[in-house]
Amino acid sequence: MAATANTASGNEIEKKKSGGNRKKKGAHHIAGYVFISPWLIGFLLLTLWPIAQSFYLSFTEYSLLEDPVWTGTDNYTKIFTNDTTFTKSLSVTFMFVLFSVPLKLFFSLMVALALNKNVRGMNLYRTAIYFPSLIGGSIAVAALWRNMFGIDGYINQVLAWFGIEGIGWISNPDTSLGTLILLNTWQFGSTMVIFLAGLKQVPQELYESASVDGAGKVRKFISITLPMLSPVMFFNLVLGIIGSFQTFTSAFIITKGGPINSTYMYAMFLYEKAFKHYQMGYASALAWILLTIVALLTIINFAASRYWVFYESDGGKPK
Amino acid sequence: MLMLAIMLVLSACSGGGNGGNKEKNTDNKGNKDSGGAKTLSIMWWGPDARHEATKKALDIYTQQNSNITFKPEFMAWDAFWQKLPTLAASKSITDVLQMDAAYIHEYVSRGQLEDLSDLDLNGIVDPNVIDNLQIDGKLYGIPLSQNAQGIAFNKTELDQYGIPHPHKDWTYDEFFQWARDARAKLPDGKYPIGDTTTWDSFNYYQTSMGKSPIMSDGGKTFTLDKDLFMTFYQTYEQFRKDKIVPPAEKAAAFLENDPQADPMASGVVMTRGATTGSVSALEQLMPGKVGVVNMPVGPAGGGWAQSTIFLSVSANSKNKDEAKRFVKWFITDKEAGKALGLTRGIPINPDIYKELEPNLEAKDKLGKELYDLSVDKALPFYSPAAGFSEWVDMYKKEMEAVTFGQQSIEAAYNKIDKMGKELAAKAGSK
Numbered sequence: 073m074a075a076t077a078n079t080a081s082g083n084e085i086e087k088k089k090s091g092g093n094r095k096k097k098g099a100h101h102i103a104g105y106v107f108i109s110p111w112l113i114g115f116l117l118l119t120l121w122p123i124a125q126s127f128y129l130s131f132t133e134y135s136l137l138e139d140p141v142w143t144g145t146d147n148y149t150k151i152f153t154n155d156t157t158f159t160k161s162l163s164v165t166f167m168f169v170l171f172s173v174p175l176k177l178f179f180s181l182m183v184a185l186a187l188n189k190n191v192r193g194m195n196l197y198r199t200a201i202y203f204p205s206l207i208g209g210s211i212a213v214a215a216l217w218r219n220m221f222g223i224d225g226y227i228n229q230v231l232a233w234f235g236i237e238g239i240g241w242i243s244n245p246d247t248s249l250g251t252l253i254l255l256n257t258w259q260f261g262s263t264m265v266i267f268l269a270g271l272k273q274v275p276q277e278l279y280e281s282a283s284v285d286g287a288g289k290v291r292k293f294i295s296i297t298l299p300m301l302s303p304v305m306f307f308n309l310v311l312g313i314i315g316s317f318q319t320f321t322s323a324f325i326i327t328k329g330g331p332i333n334s335t336y337m338y339a340m341f342l343y344e345k346a347f348k349h350y351q352m353g354y355a356s357a358l359a360w361i362l363l364t365i366v367a368l369l370t371i372i373n374f375a376a377s378r379y380w381v382f383y384e385s386d387g388g389k390p391k
Numbered sequence: 392m393l394m395l396a397i398m399l400v401l402s403a404c405s406g407g408g409n410g411g412n413k414e415k416n417t418d419n420k421g422n423k424d425s426g427g428a429k430t431l432s433i434m435w436w437g438p439d440a441r442h443e444a445t446k447k448a449l450d451i452y453t454q455q456n457s458n459i460t461f462k463p464e465f466m467a468w469d470a471f472w473q474k475l476p477t478l479a480a481s482k483s484i485t486d487v488l489q490m491d492a493a494y495i496h497e498y499v500s501r502g503q504l505e506d507l508s509d510l511d512l513n514g515i516v517d518p519n520v521i522d523n524l525q526i527d528g529k530l531y532g533i534p535l536s537q538n539a540q541g542i543a544f545n546k547t548e549l550d551q552y553g554i555p556h557p558h559k560d561w562t563y564d565e566f567f568q569w570a571r572d573a574r575a576k577l578p579d580g581k582y583p584i585g586d587t588t589t590w591d592s593f594n595y596y597q598t599s600m601g602k603s604p605i606m607s608d609g610g611k612t613f614t615l616d617k618d619l620f621m622t623f624y625q626t627y628e629q630f631r632k633d634k635i636v637p638p639a640e641k642a643a644a645f646l647e648n649d650p651q652a653d654p655m656a657s658g659v660v661m662t663r664g665a666t667t668g669s670v671s672a673l674e675q676l677m678p679g680k681v682g683v684v685n686m687p688v689g690p691a692g693g694g695w696a697q698s699t700i701f702l703s704v705s706a707n708s709k710n711k712d713e714a715k716r717f718v719k720w721f722i723t724d725k726e727a728g729k730a731l732g733l734t735r736g737i738p739i740n741p742d743i744y745k746e747l748e749p750n751l752e753a754k755d756k757l758g759k760e761l762y763d764l765s766v767d768k769a770l771p772f773y774s775p776a777a778g779f780s781e782w783v784d785m786y787k788k789e790m791e792a793v794t795f796g797q798q799s800i801e802a803a804y805n806k807i808d809k810m811g812k813e814l815a816a817k818a819g820s821k
Binding site for chain 2: 135239344
């Protein structure tokens with residue numbers, strides 16, 4: 073009950089605020105811009121201008137050492153018609169996204185459910201389980217992964233107890249991408265925390281009335297928890313897809329994109345084009361293609377969300 | 392993604408960020424007449440030992456020339472070559488910078504380095520060495536040291552299994568036969584030699600057989616001898632079957648100079664490539680166990696032995712005279728020589744080396760030994776031509792696919808040859 077009341081009063085405040093702003097329109101325009109100018113200048117000079125520049129550079133050949141030379145759409149033509157590495161890195165990245173996003177969502181939801189209980193010392197468990205995400209995509213984690221999945225790593229040592237001869241998980245082109253997907257899944261902390269917050273928001277009275285109607289645990293999960301969590305799940309899905317497309321550190325440090333390009337992520341391809349082969353124009357074109365892909369996927373996601381995401385404020389029905 | 396896009400462009404615009412540097416230089420210009428204080432910016436790559444030694448040498452220079460101070464920047468190899476192009480793009484390369492034989496052509500061809508031909512190096516550097524280093528008749532980098540490519544071997548374990556040490560000037564046939572014989576004597580899980588997937592190993596082979604290097608004439612001529620290519624890699628293909636080289640999966644996990652993952656220090660492979668400058672790092676991982684021999688040779692010779700590390704001066708420097716004076720001092724001054732030791736290989740100046748010789752450590756002697764073994768049969772040092780860095784990566788990936796059994800040697804040859812020829816045509820049309 074309390075939760076619903078809070079939301080209502082929150083909405084009222086929002087309405088009052090926007091109404092107030094409308095009245096003062098004009099008078100404080102300049103003052104407003106002055107107040108946000110530190111951010112605005114930063115945004116224009118350090119974000120928008122470089123983005124515009126990179127768009128221009130994507131139509132040039134630019135080695136950094138010489139001035140950019142306008143080449144029209146040559147970069148794009150080459151990328152789409154005559155660059156097998158582009159196709160390869162894109163397919164590697166798609167595979168990565170396809171597997172790691174659902175796995176991570178599923179895994180972090182399960183952990184969040186387990187942690188959403190009233191048990192003594194729960195905070196301690198939560199901290200311990202969140203901890204791996206604090207160390208993030210760091211070099212230390214990459215080193216850990218190498219020690220675990222390397223040819224003489226811990227995984228293979230454990231397998232050896234059962235008489236199984238392990239393979240070099242990281243150095244085998246068939247399994248190397250899998251180890252990176254696992255790594256990404258293991259770093260579920262922030263996704264899990266968002267799920268946990270979502271779970272806390274589910275009104276208890278829904279469960280109570282369902283119990284009265286005789287619903288079991290599974291039924292409650294499917295009919296109450298999942299629909300109530302769908303906005304949070306949507307949020308995690310969108311961020312997960314965007315984040316996975318940009319995966320760089322793990323591939324760069326653990327596998328260096330190899331063996332034989334099996335973990336050559338798009339972001340790494342882009343980076344190497346720019347800073348190893350000095351083809352800034354080409355790399356800029358790659359960046360814009362990635363932006364387009366991610367934007368398209370996000371639009372599709374939003375379009376699809378109306379069929380499965382459930383907002384309480386919309387009267388309880390997905391459109 | 393957005394971040395990457397921003398990063399790309401930021402690096403493109405880094406001219407603004409380096410403005411401070413330029414201002415400082417203009418200030419200095421104003422002081423020039425009065426002989427006022429100057430700050431020389433200097434940048435190099437290397438391991439910690441080199442950083443410490445170089446900083447010490449800079450302090451000595453400041454003591455001797457109180458008007459000169461330094462703004463040093465030092466980092467590892469990868470970081471250095473990532474940073475340098477962005478500095479070049481904004482015309483803010485440091486006054487003095489370390490240069491490598493693998494990149495100097497690229498920077499010279501783009502007018503980034505100052506001509507140092509007028510420095511008098513008589514009695515400091517062997518005139519033959521200078522002749523060798525000239526690009527279009529001009530000297531763009533002061534050589535700092537002698538370096539050589541050879542092969543390190545695990546002498547302790549070879550003795551243990553009764554395998555003879557490789558001998559100086561072994562031919563490629565002898566090298567391959569040595570590997571076959573050693574296989575028979577080594578236990579499972581140990582291998583006589585490593586596999587090869589990089590362009591330079593094959594380039595050594597091709598040039599030792601008297602053919603021209605893969606890239607020549609500044610990248611305008613591309614020669615990949617198909618017969619030699621097939622022979623070389625078919626030999627290794629057979630070696631993979633006979634377990635003379637480690638399986639591809641194992642090879643992909645090796646990491647040189649890592650205590651656990653180094654192919655040789657981990658005790659898995661009995662030999663690996665090493666240079667005068669790098670063998671000391673290996674010796675430190677396995678003290679007293681490392682022996683050295685020169686590269687296998689063919690009718691034309693084999694390996695290389697020459698200077699590959701230089702100090703250059705930026706063509707856009709505002710302190711060219713001071714910078715030139717400093718680079719000459721760097722290889723002339725005895726005190727500096729002592730501070731620097733062998734952190735860049737064997738000092739190019741024979742007088743300085745003579746001073747250091749009595750106190751050399753075992754790891755340094757190994758480097759000298761490698762150089763002495765290599766020098767009489769040495770071929771020139773072949774670096775990737777400007778614009779071929781991508782081809783270098785592609786070569787390795789295609790050959791990796793061969794070692795994993797995913798494609799035939801011939802298929803790899805065709806792809807590598809095609810891209811090489813395309814790049815050569817592009818270089819020729821400029």
